[in-house]
Amino acid sequence: MPMIDFNHVWNTIPFPAFIINSEFKIIEGNSSAEQIIHTSRKQMFGKELGVFFGINSVVLETVKQVRQQNSSLSQYGVEISTIDRVSFECNLHINPLDKNNEKYLLIIQPNSFAQKINQSSTQRTTARSVTAMASMLAHEIRNPLAGISGAAQLLAMNANDDDVELADMIGQETKRIGTLVDRFEVFSDIRPALRDAYNIHDVLDRAIRSSSAGFASTIKFTKQYDPSLPDASGDADQMLQVFQNILKNACEAIQKDRGKIVICTSYNSGVRYTISGNQSEILPLQIEIIDNGKGIPGNIIDEIFEPFVSSKVNGTGLGLAFVSKIVTSHGGLIECTTDHPGTKFTLRLPIWKKSAEDRI
Ligand SMILES: Nc1ncnc2c1ncn2[C@@H]1O[C@H](COP(=O)(O)OP(=O)(O)OP(=O)(O)O)[C@@H](O)[C@H]1O
Ligand SMILES: [Mg+2]
Numbered sequence: 001m002p003m004i005d006f007n008h009v010w011n012t013i014p015f016p017a018f019i020i021n022s023e024f025k026i027i028e029g030n031s032s033a034e035q036i037i038h039t040s041r042k043q044m045f046g047k048e049l050g051v052f053f054g055i056n057s058v059v060l061e062t063v064k065q066v067r068q069q070n071s072s073l074s075q076y077g078v079e080i081s082t083i084d085r086v087s088f089e090c091n092l093h094i095n096p097l098d099k100n101n102e103k104y105l106l107i108i109q110p111n112s113f114a115q116k117i118n119q120s121s122t123q124r125t126t127a128r129s130v131t132a133m134a135s136m137l138a139h140e141i142r143n144p145l146a147g148i149s150g151a152a153q154l155l156a157m158n159a160n161d162d163d164v165e166l167a168d169m170i171g172q173e174t175k176r177i178g179t180l181v182d183r184f185e186v187f188s189d190i191r192p193a194l195r196d197a198y199n200i201h202d203v204l205d206r207a208i209r210s211s212s213a214g215f216a217s218t219i220k221f222t223k224q225y226d227p228s229l230p231d232a233s234g235d236a237d238q239m240l241q242v243f244q245n246i247l248k249n250a251c252e253a254i255q256k257d258r259g260k261i262v263i264c265t266s267y268n269s270g271v272r273y274t275i276s277g278n279q280s281e282i283l284p285l286q287i288e289i290i291d292n293g294k295g296i297p298g299n300i301i302d303e304i305f306e307p308f309v310s311s312k313v314n315g316t317g318l319g320l321a322f323v324s325k326i327v328t329s330h331g332g333l334i335e336c337t338t339d340h341p342g343t344k345f346t347l348r349l350p351i352w353k354k355s356a357e358d359r360i
Helices: 006-012 031-036 049-053 058-069 120-157 161-188 200-212 236-253 319-329
Strands: 017-021 026-029 073-081 087-096 103-110 196-198 220-224 232-234 260-267 271-276 279-282 285-291 333-338 343-349
Touching: 017 031, 049 058, 058 073, 058 087, 058 103, 120 161, 161 319, 196 200, 196 236, 200 220, 200 236, 200 260, 200 285, 232 236, 232 343, 236 260, 236 285, 236 319, 236 343, 319 333
Parallel strands: 073 271, 220 260
Antiparallel strands: 017 026, 017 103, 073 087, 087 103, 196 232, 260 285, 271 279, 285 343, 333 343
């Protein structure tokens, strides 16, 4: 096996990465780390994290939590600032590096760099701009559309055969626009999702069954479920539509006779999403949907959760915008990684709690 220059690997990691000791002092930093805190490796050595990110910083707090629990933690959507008072939103990933609880790896993933991960923050902004347009469209298109379709029916009554055909065509096309408006109207509903207990495996099974009865009839599904998962919190019907959309996309990307979709569920206690200030939600339910399709085209990968982004001739580009909207309204996260072959969507969702103690 060829020798790997780990020093080189360490410095080519495109995100700031630090190794911290049990006293929260920096003992290593890569090139990106030097840039983010404007300090050379030599100078950062032995200094406390708080010197660079502030003593009350969420960075320090999160490393402290990892030390206490001695287990990995990923915190999404946190706002941090460096000593030069530049603040930015990022994801923190912290892993203990040894059993003795003495060294930790801290990776800071600024959101602007997070090209492969479409964070809920962008999804929330998208959701807001789409919301206004959706309610406008629903009102402004539905009424004239009803008029057009009514007029076409009246015309058809006294028309000859050729014209009846044309009037029918108007009827069919107005119906198609109506369906599109219905699909789009979902975005005008800005209420948070209903929070009921539901079993994620039941919902996944329903999505597989309904897909297999239609567009996924030739696809081989593999289920790798963790049977001990607790109930999820949210609206099972909406989540069913989420999975149906993801499965439909997967099927459209794979070769029908060789199509495989793997669905894995697991419990990952080390994932949190910061809602605002120091309020965060734990998102331990992890659902991965992996296909062996042609992958997402590179030119749209950063925008797939935006509405009207599609690589398909007849695609509306509303499927994943809907998915993102629903997952966000459940307080969850969705991420996507893609390659050729294969695409993986990872959803992280909250569990159901009897009281309103979902948030900590
Ligand atoms: N599993 C996947 N494999 C490959 N490409 C995908 C996958 N999922 C999504 N995509 C890409 O993301 C784009 C956006 O998906 P989205 O579901 O939002 O719209 P669409 O499928 O094109 O249209 P619609 O869902 O409205 O029929 C797709 O056009 C496709 O290029
Ligand atoms: Mg789709």
